[in-house]
Amino acid sequence: MNKGFSVVGKSVIREDGIDKVTGKAKFADDYKFDGMLHAVMLRINEAHARINSVDFLEIENNRNVFSIISSADIPGAKKVGMIKNDQPIFCDEKVVTPGDVIAMLVGESEDGLRPLLSKIKIDYSPLPVLNDPKKSLDKDAVLIHPEAGSNLIIHHPLRKGDIQKGFDESDEILEQTYTTQLIEHAYIEPEAVIAIPQGISQGVKIIGSIQNPFSCRRIVAAVLNLPLAKVRVQQAHLGGSFGGKDDTMAILAARAAVAALKTGRPVKIRYSREESILESYKRHPYILDYKAGYMKNGKIKAIKIELLADGGAYTSMSPFVTWRSVVQATGPYEIENVHTDVRAVYTNNPYTGAMRGFGSPQPIFAQESLMDEIALRLGMTPDEIRRINGYKVGSVTATGQTLKDHDVNLITVLSTACENTDFAKKWKNNLKKKSVALELSKDSPILKDDQFIRPDDNIKKGIGLALSFRGCSLGAEGMDASAAYISIQNDGSVYLDCGLAENGQGLRTTYTIIASEVLGVSPDKIIYLELDTGITPDSGPTVASRGTIMGGGAVKNAAETVRDKLTALVKEEFKLPADDIISFTDNHVHSESEGTLASFQDVCKIASSQGMNLSAIGWYKGPNVHWDEETGQGDAYFTYVYGCQVAEVSVNISTGEVYIDKITAVHDPGTVINRLGAEGQVFGGVTQGAGYGIFEEVTTDKGFIRELNFDTYTIPTSKDISEIIPIFVEGKESYGPWGAKSLGEPTLELTAAAISNAVCNALGKRLFNLPLNLEEVLLNIKLRPADTKRGSLV
Amino acid sequence: MEVRFKLNGKEVATATASNIRLIDLLRDKFNLTGTKEGCGIGECGACTILMDGRAVNSCLVLAAQANGKEIITIEGIADGDILHPLQRRFLSNGAIQCGYCTPGMVLSASALLSQNPDPSEEDIKEAIAGNLCRCTGYKQIIDAVKETAKELQLKQ
Ligand code: FES
Ligand code: FES
Numbered sequence: 012m013n014k015g016f017s018v019v020g021k022s023v024i025r026e027d028g029i030d031k032v033t034g035k036a037k038f039a040d041d042y043k044f045d046g047m048l049h050a051v052m053l054r055i056n057e058a059h060a061r062i063n064s065v066d067f068l069e070i071e072n073n074r075n076v077f078s079i080i081s082s083a084d085i086p087g088a089k090k091v092g093m094i095k096n097d098q099p100i101f102c103d104e105k106v107v108t109p110g111d112v113i114a115m116l117v118g119e120s121e122d123g124l125r126p127l128l129s130k131i132k133i134d135y136s137p138l139p140v141l142n143d144p145k146k147s148l149d150k151d152a153v154l155i156h157p158e159a160g161s162n163l164i165i166h167h168p169l170r171k172g173d174i175q176k177g178f179d180e181s182d183e184i185l186e187q188t189y190t191t192q193l194i195e196h197a198y199i200e201p202e203a204v205i206a207i208p209q210g211i212s213q214g215v216k217i218i219g220s221i222q223n224p225f226s227c228r229r230i231v232a233a234v235l236n237l238p239l240a241k242v243r244v245q246q247a248h249l250g251g252s253f254g255g256k257d258d259t260m261a262i263l264a265a266r267a268a269v270a271a272l273k274t275g276r277p278v279k280i281r282y283s284r285e286e287s288i289l290e291s292y293k294r295h296p297y298i299l300d301y302k303a304g305y306m307k308n309g310k311i312k313a314i315k316i317e318l319l320a321d322g323g324a325y326t327s328m329s330p331f332v333t334w335r336s337v338v339q340a341t342g343p344y345e346i347e348n349v350h351t352d353v354r355a356v357y358t359n360n361p362y363t364g365a366m367r368g369f370g371s372p373q374p375i376f377a378q379e380s381l382m383d384e385i386a387l388r389l390g391m392t393p394d395e396i397r398r399i400n401g402y403k404v405g406s407v408t409a410t411g412q413t414l415k416d417h418d419v420n421l422i423t424v425l426s427t428a429c430e431n432t433d434f435a436k437k438w439k440n441n442l443k444k445k446s447v448a449l450e451l452s453k454d455s456p457i458l459k460d461d462q463f464i465r466p467d468d469n470i471k472k473g474i475g476l477a478l479s480f481r482g483c484s485l486g487a488e489g490m491d492a493s494a495a496y497i498s499i500q501n502d503g504s505v506y507l508d509c510g511l512a513e514n515g516q517g518l519r520t521t522y523t524i525i526a527s528e529v530l531g532v533s534p535d536k537i538i539y540l541e542l543d544t545g546i547t548p549d550s551g552p553t554v555a556s557r558g559t560i561m562g563g564g565a566v567k568n569a570a571e572t573v574r575d576k577l578t579a580l581v582k583e584e585f586k587l588p589a590d591d592i593i594s595f596t597d598n599h600v601h602s603e604s605e606g607t608l609a610s611f612q613d614v615c616k617i618a619s620s621q622g623m624n625l626s627a628i629g630w631y632k633g634p635n636v637h638w639d640e641e642t643g644q645g646d647a648y649f650t651y652v653y654g655c656q657v658a659e660v661s662v663n664i665s666t667g668e669v670y671i672d673k674i675t676a677v678h679d680p681g682t683v684i685n686r687l688g689a690e691g692q693v694f695g696g697v698t699q700g701a702g703y704g705i706f707e708e709v710t711t712d713k714g715f716i717r718e719l720n721f722d723t724y725t726i727p728t729s730k731d732i733s734e735i736i737p738i739f740v741e742g743k744e745s746y747g748p749w750g751a752k753s754l755g756e757p758t759l760e761l762t763a764a765a766i767s768n769a770v771c772n773a774l775g776k777r778l779f780n781l782p783l784n785l786e787e788v789l790l791n792i793k794l795r796p797a798d799t800k801r802g803s804l805v
Numbered sequence: 806m807e808v809r810f811k812l813n814g815k816e817v818a819t820a821t822a823s824n825i826r827l828i829d830l831l832r833d834k835f836n837l838t839g840t841k842e843g844c845g846i847g848e849c850g851a852c853t854i855l856m857d858g859r860a861v862n863s864c865l866v867l868a869a870q871a872n873g874k875e876i877i878t879i880e881g882i883a884d885g886d887i888l889h890p891l892q893r894r895f896l897s898n899g900a901i902q903c904g905y906c907t908p909g910m911v912l913s914a915s916a917l918l919s920q921n922p923d924p925s926e927e928d929i930k931e932a933i934a935g936n937l938c939r940c941t942g943y944k945q946i947i948d949a950v951k952e953t954a955k956e957l958q959l960k961q
Contacts, residue, residue, distance in 0.1 A: 022899070024896050024897060024899075025896070025899070025901060027904070028895075028896045028901050028904075029888075029896070030904075031901050031904030031907050032888070032892045032895050032896055032901060032904070032907055032911065033839070033879065033880065033883060033888070033892065034837070034838070034839015034840070034878065034879035034880045034908045035839070035880075036904055037838070038838075038841070038905065040838075040842075041832075041838035196939075197939050198903070198905075198939055199841075199843045199849055199851055199903075199905045199906050199937055199938070199939050200841065200843065200851075200903070200905040201842075201843070248903070248904065249903060250841070250903050250904070250905030251902075251903040251905060251939050251940055252903075253939070283845060284843065284844045284845060284846075284849075514903075516902055516903075516940070517902060687898075687899035687945075688899065690899065690945070691899045691902055691940075691941055691942075691945060693942075694941060694942030694943070694944040694945065695902065695939075695940045695941050695942045696942075697942060698941075698942035698943070699939070699942075720844055720845075720846055720848065721843075721844045721846070721848035721849050721937065722846060722848050726937060726939060727942075728934050728935075728937065728943075729929075729930040729933045729934050729936075729938075729943040729946075729947065730930050730931070730934050732942070732943075735942060735944060
């Protein structure tokens with residue numbers, strides 16, 4: 012497939028790598044400005060309370076306080092949101108979750124300000140606290156946002172076929188409930204932002220660890236009541252985001268901007284890890300009810316799915332996150348009769364929003380557990396049941412979309428994964444080795460001789476797989492278009508920029524490779540410009556794995572626009588026949604009839620001497636998709652990617668510990684543009700997915716988070732995972748640059764489900780609740796401290 | 806109080822307060838912002854620096870403790886414009902994504918290689934176990950360290 016490429020698909024070194032490896036790359040907190048002030052946040056220790064009054068009297072004249080900023084200082088919108096404006100910049104009426112901020116003190120140093128926070132007198136009345144999403148929709152439930160009329164954030168129904176008929180015709184029915192947990196993005200760089208006033212007429216400039224400069228700009232402009240053009244957002248190097256530096260950062264930027272305009276000085280806000288975890292949004296915990304009807308031959312006839320997502324205190328991206336869930340909840344299986352309801356609700360818990368995976372890891376855990384259970388009941392192997400039901404070309408999805416016009420590589424990725432791991436054989440062998448169940452005699456707690464476990468007996472091996480399809484880009488969630496800018500200098504060097512922001516994953520490198528391929532210039536001749544909303548056209552957010560397919564499409568279009576101009580010029584200059592084929596490679600321009608004509612540099616020189624414009628704006632717009640809100644039917648996404656991961660684990664049955672021996676990750680991301688980057692996405696995504704599967708969890712007590720730093724919130728370290736094997740099946744695709752699609756999110760969404768199926772293969776018992784930590788594996792329960800302190804109680 | 810120490814090869818002296826952490830001194834006084842803060846409690850390793858050749862978390866060290874010591878930060882590990890072999894291998898192996906953990910990783914790895922020129926994979930994992938990376942899954946970092954060790958051995 013990749014034949015004929017000179018740069019695409021090769022391993023190219025990151026264009027920002029040197030700066031990062033020498034410590035020169037500037038992250039948000041590394042920026043300093045003359046006269047810069049700092050800000051600290053005022054909160055109360057309540058998850059739900061009405062604020063009656065705030066009295067700053069005691070600190071107003073303190074020499075460390077330069078200014079006090081609250082809701083009253085906001086000239087424009089006091090509440091904002093990515094979808095619904097329900098989140099206050101500063102809470103003036105009530106707080107609805109412990110991360111909420113009431114006001115902000117601004118001064119020369121954070122250290123001077125912090126001790127003053129406790130001297131501010133806040134009069135408030137606590138309100139009933141709602142933490143259980145299952146009780147959110149009860150008639151007597153307290154309303155988190157009374158103006159919304161209910162605690163329902165969104166409901167996505169989907170109806171296909173006749174669910175009752177489907178169950179009636181089924182040979183067997185299986186009903187299960189699964190749960191997934193709240194987790195933290197845990198980007199290693201905590202949030203930081205600086206707002207710099209630009210004088211009365213120019214508005215404000217924002218520099219920060221911002222995932223989506225354009226959505227940040229929209230919110231800051233609304234809060235300041237300024238035109239978009241007067242808010243310039245520049246992205247600093249971003250120390251990880253994974254979907255997490257969007258809403259939170261826009262709100263921090265707005266707070267800093269309000270303070271900057273009030274004080275006339277640059278204002279920096281930077282969060283400690285504790286504040287970051289306390290206030291930033293997280294991944295939605297789900298409760299997933301599945302009921303499946305199936306035939307003895309393995310064919311699934313009907314499936315009824317009910318998903319409940321805890322949106323926490325604010326809407327954030329919940330409507331879009333849960334929309335992806337409703338589209339993908341059946342998994343990649345063709346089922347005649349589907350009846351799905353997905354709801355997201357408000358609670359007083361930390362709010363939840365976008366996170367890598369975006370509404371897919373939760374249903375995948377449930378649906379892939381369910382498939383394995385059905386296989387076991389029917390005496391089939393996990394791959395057999397999936398081959399019977401899995402999508403092929405022409406299959407119709409739950410939303411009624413026919414899969415065509417691209418390689419529907421679901422069964423290919425499944426077979427590749429199985430062959431590479433000798434899956435079915437290992438899976439059957441593990442099943443035979445029954446786990447040693449300890450049965451203590453009621454009379455005496457002392458083990459009998461034959462009950463002693465030999466060290467080897469403690470370790471059980473397991474293998475499991477998970478399979479998925481994933482819609483690329485935004486789908487029917489929103490307008491899908493992006494832009495890129497290219498400008499070639501008369502010495503042949505190139506400026507490149509794209510409106511889709513780098514999030515640390517290597518998008519800039521991918522774009523550089525694409526431009527390099529089109530123009531035939533080496534990647535080091537291409538200078539990537541910093542994203543600045545003042546220069547780069549709005550391209551929507553870097554979300555939904557749309558970076559490569561959308562941004563890459565725009566970059567290719569821009570580069571081709573100038574290449575076409577140069578092609579015409581070359582034909583004229585060298586008097587070549589009109590049908591001669593001109594190619595651009597190795598920093599030179601060649602023709603089929605004459606061979607190498609000139610260096611790229613010389614051709615650019617000629618172009619500039621003739622006054623030719625060698626800059627262009629490239630544009631890429633996704634094809635139209637459509638969606639019916641009432642029935643959940645339509646062509647949800649314009650194309651899909653497919654993936655299969657196999658997990659091999661060892662489980663210690665006396666401690667409950669799960670060790671990951673090996674993950675084989677087979678993905679079809681379309682054409683691979685940046686090999687080193689693509690492999691990095693797999694290693695990173697699988698590792699995050701493994702953390703989600705076996706130990707990460709943010710637990711709360713009445714809305715208060717227990718794990719506020721990395722001592723208690725543990726993420727995978729270098730010692731937690733062994734081998735990860737990435738395998739790419741590069742399917743054909745008509746969209747995107749040379750058919751390149753998406754990879755970042757598929758790599759993460761499958762891992763937890765594959766691990767869970769492997770643990771079940773090892774233990775002979777199924778686990779229904781993520782994460783599969785020691786207690787879950789050993790006791791099938793989650794132990795929780797009684798309050799926010801450490802220690803365990805059931 | 807005054808502290809004197811060797812910083813990236815140069816003798817320096819500066820006034821500091823007794824409650825100032827070394828990370829703040831480096832970032833704020835010397836503008837060496839390559840040293841990052843990720844947790845402030847010694848769990849993430851983003852603030853790793855070399856102190857007399859040992860990798861330490863500069864968020865857990867008081868500025869005063871640097872007195873008389875030799876400190877190397879990420880800005881001081883290359884030989885002028887010539888990258889340290891570890892830096893080169895990090896680049897060629899794709900061991901960098903967002904790059905926030907990178908300075909700490911490079912310094913932890915360099916402390917390992919100066920103490921153990923022939924580390925096993927387990928040794929490498931152990932040496933960077935205190936450096937959290939959320940992006941890379943560690944694989945390409947471990948490979949980079951392995952290859953550097955081999956390269957340095959060949960040179961000797
Ligand atoms: S900031 Fe020092 S270890 Fe995390
Ligand atoms: S590269 Fe992002 S934390 Fe390591």
